[in-house]
Amino acid sequence: MNNLTEFECLALNSPLNLADGHARQALTASQARIIDDLPNLFAKAAARPPEEVGLDACRAYLGLLGQHSHPVGDGRVFACYSSSVAMEIFARALAQTGESVALIHPTFDNIPDILRGVGLNLVPLEEDVLHDGDLPRALLNSVSCVFVTTPNNPTGRVVSEERLRALAAQCADHDVILALDTSFRGFDPRAHFDHYRVLESSGCRWVVIEDTGKLWPTLELKIGWLVTAREPGLPVAKIYSDILLGSSPLVLALVQRFAEDAADGGLPDLHRFIAGNRALVRQALAGLPDVDFPDLDSRASVERVRLGARSSLEVWSTLREHNVYMLPCQKFHWADPHEGDHMLRVALARSAAPLGEAMRALRFVLSTR
Template identity: 45%
Template sequence: MNAARAGSTVASCSTTNSLNAKMHSEVEQQRKPSLTAFEIQALSAGINLTDGHPRQDLTPSQRKIVERLPQLFDQAGSQDFNELERRSQRAFMDAVGQACAPVESGRVHSIYASSVATTAVGYAMARCGGTIALLHPTFDNLHDLLSRHLHVVPLEEPYDAAAAPAAVAAQGATAIFLTTPNNPTGSYLDESQLQDLITGCLKHDLTLCLDTSFRGFDPRAQFDHYEHLEGSGVRYVVIEDTGKLWPVLELKLGFIAVSKHWQTEFEQVLSDILLSVSPLVLSLVEKLAEDAANGGLQRLQELMIVNRTTVANAVAEMPGVVCPDTDARVSVTRIQFPSAVAADRVHAGLLERGIHVLPCGPFHWAQPQKPVDTLRVALARNPDEVARAMTQLRDVWTELRA
């Protein structure tokens, strides 16, 4: 960042922070319940298809790893922490195709969860500029966490990757934050789009932030992003996440990979947030990542195909209802109804039957009062559970149309 730009940022910091606090307060007063609030309500539900966390049964190979937890516990406590962390990070990155991730250079940092990583991004970016462009629609807690420190402007999906950097820079943004693949739509950046974004961010002095938490579900999103990022000189932050992949009762890690430009800043920010992650969880992630590389990810992707097909088949029997994201491969899917009123009635009817899904309104965080005609269904579940929920969905729709 040049000196003039840095100086103007510091000079306006107080005013910007005051304005951001006011805007955040106003948005909070207008907003409906958050997506996480709906997910918390569903934790003890009859059928919980809200959160994107994995709740299917362990595979046989995953079961064997979990049965080794006492052994892993003893080993983790006696190993060199730095070496264990490096092995865990490398095993995960390799499993999802990221061979050029800067693990060995110490620019990948372990954190408890991807939400903690987003918090760290907000802290760090606030020191260097007051505005960040965030993909829209996307999961609302990304906006909530970032807007505590930054002014957040929407980058509407679909967008032109070549034109987006100039467009957001014109709004005063110093960074772009994208989820790829996106939740809830399943859209993803291909190699050409990523290169266009990198070129534009270099031209307009922007940091490129990517949240790749759903990467493991879509092989098309598993080309080596770091090969492009590291060789370009662009300022970047990438959030990786293990918490969507393996049903191990929230034993998970997130990782933040940063360019050289951001290393010192993130070391300082993260030192304010945590001391270290658990060596046991590092060891568990290492073993699960090795299993993922040896067929585990393919088995997970096959489960998503089964459950996505079950949803699509049910919707095909519901006149006026469609699945809009026909190309998506992530662990969630949207169902679109003829109107927002119809979607609300179906949501209420499902709740009466003990079936919990997510209303999609809060994903549209920049338009909190806009009626939304879609519901989101989580797919990382046992097939029989999804099938039972879809039977109930068809019944609710039939009753509403009678």
């Protein structure tokens, strides 16, 4: 397998797909009502200027997640079909001015793959180094960008407001771009402090990739927003226009309705749902020798399971015989794949019944190894 997405593709048609981190749980009752109203939503989106639809959607989404100082309406929020498209646009812009990027390690592997794909060199930035204090000056002198996923996938670790402020100040001092992928922020209130207030006041050049695609089970109807500092020093607008005219007003209108529903109580419900599924996974595997959970504090919609001496690839292949799919973690460790040799990642944004069935299969496989 070349990357995590290839592992995820194998799982797509299985009812016991706990591989990808996209939301696949059943719609809630109020979400189902929004879907029932799609023809009406379509007609309304078609009747309005697309810019207005886009601004309303972005305001609703970022407002829901506490990002009140967002620069929506200022010509520096670019709506893309997905966060990977936003990432590709950012990477192409960055490659025109920089050579090396300090990238959080581990993280979802399409981030290093996209950055490498445009010819950038990557320097691993270990999570502990990122969280423990100032970044080494030598590192900052050797790169043109620091790229951080927060909350991180797969670990769920969140950059605190204090750390973000210090990081942005260091990036400003070294004239290094600070890039954030916040795709999982919806799940974790600790990532709901106003990042844009911190970034805008820091004086650093920054880029944020926002993503609606992990939160709601909308069958891949999602938006990835690329948001930039006023003067990012990168040709983001030019490269965006090389690739896109814009995103679908229907999808944007749908995102707005889901965001409003979440603000109306759907978001805390979702948090409880994910917490319940996390508890289900931990209980299902309780008492197995040498099995534990390294990310005790995580609230992301994924959970890593440490397998002791068992090989994650062997467990993955045995599970596959039961039509159950999870991710072996090697490829998250893009600079040192062996670090993921004994770890699986389980997706939690699934209905409880298939999750329970898959966990019984995992318990069985782990008990016999």
